[in-house]
Amino acid sequence: MIKKTKIAQALKGSLIRLLLAIVLVFSINSLFAAEQVTTAEVVEVDCLGCHQESQGSSIHAIWQTPHGKVFGKNNETCVTCHGPSLEHGKVPRDNSPSLSFGPKWPSEFNEQSAVCLGCHEKGNQVMWLSGVHNDEQLSCLSCHNIHTQIDEVLVRIEQSETCFTCHKSVQASAHMPSSHPILEGKTTCVDCHNPHGNISEHSLNEPTVNDTCFSCHAEKRGPFLFEHAPVAEDCTTCHKPHGSVNASLLKTRGPFLCQQCHSAAFHPSVQHDGGGLPNTGQGSEFLLGKNCLNCHSQIHGSNHPSGSRLTR
Structure with missing residues (x-):
């Protein structure tokens, strides 16, 4: 009798463990199914279905840049920077993308920069969050233009014009009789300053003013x-x-x-x-x-x- 009771208890315990295992398996499958649905939704976002090249949109110029060549000419490139934008893809299209860089639906400056820092948080960009431009609530897009084959701020002779947009007193000084050859493109603002931020005063590339000057002189x-x-x-x-x-x-x-x-x-x-x-x-x-x-x-x-x- 005692032996039968022990067998019954063992069977009961095994059944309970089996039921718990089944519940756990179903729970895990449900989580994976939910993740698969989310992934499928992202993949199904058809950015290029609306933003067609035949419309003459400048959006497609990104395929001529390093950013557009990372994933190739597909929707994944758009989603990487703009997010899933599921509501934006619905009709009528009066909802902004998950993250917008344009004037119509402007996102917060720190949200825009966070997308760029996802890939560019190293080298000269490592001090961006403590830099003066971030403190002034500027984003990467305040200076850079991603959807163009040639980003003007990366062209030496054009770069100063981007800086002069805000730094008017420096622009006036650059036109004085004695100045560094900035307007001629022989030297640029980034030869002395790191626009992405630095621990030195005035975001200089070197620790001190003298070290910066001595790098040329x-x-x-x-x-x-x-x-x-x-x-x-x-x-x-x-x-x-x-x-x-x-x-x-x-x-x-x-x-x-x-x-x-x-x-x-x-x-x-x-x-x-x-x-x-x-x-x-x-x-x-x-x-x-x-x-x-x-x-x-x-x-x-x-x-x-x-x-x-x-x-x-």
């Missing part, structure tokens, strides 16, 4: 036997990097620039002003040509044994 780096202190401290003490009305990007023409620091020089120091210019009849040799630099020609530093006054 290596001859000014030193070390020198006799150094000029402002050179070692900060190039912008004397120079305006974006442009100036004075030669060599100087903030002020000499000798006024020099006399801002050298009020008591080795030789008798006299504060010069416009009254000593040649057309006043009281011309001063210190106000002609390069003035102080006529003698102190090695102003960035000297390795000459007799160069303590930066004259040679």
Whole structure:
């Protein structure tokens, strides 16, 4: 009797375990079925059924770009950036895509950038979320145009125009008599700045202003036997990097620039002003040509044994 009871209990336990296993299998199958339905819905989104090439839409220019060549010419390319957009595909089409980059249904700037960072969160883009452009609520599409064969911001001679859209004061400086050859395309904004953000001040590519300048002007780096202190401290003490009305990007023409620091020089120091210019009849040799630099020609530093006054 006892043995029959144990057998019955064992059979009952096995039956319960079997029922639980069946329930678990059905639950898992239901989850997979739901996932398959979702995937099928995404695959069935027919973006190219409406956005046809025959309509002359600029949308199809993406197939001529690296973005369009990742998945080939199919709906998967659209879904990768714009999301499933299931409601957008229904008639009437008055619903926005899951993620829109256009003016009609603008998505949040951080949502737009998040899509780009899904692939481009490395290299120069790694600091985007802490960068000044993200803080100003700009997205990648504020500067880049994905649906064009040639993104103008990636063309050196065109790049500055994109930056000048916001940085008007820099644009004005670039047209001054003394400036870096930005308008000629020989140098660009990204040669000095990282628009995607950096830990340095003004999003410079290098840790400091001087390191940035020395990347091109290596001859000014030193070390020198006799150094000029402002050179070692900060190039912008004397120079305006974006442009100036004075030669060599100087903030002020000499000798006024020099006399801002050298009020008591080795030789008798006299504060010069416009009254000593040649057309006043009281011309001063210190106000002609390069003035102080006529003698102190090695102003960035000297390795000459007799160069303590930066004259040679």
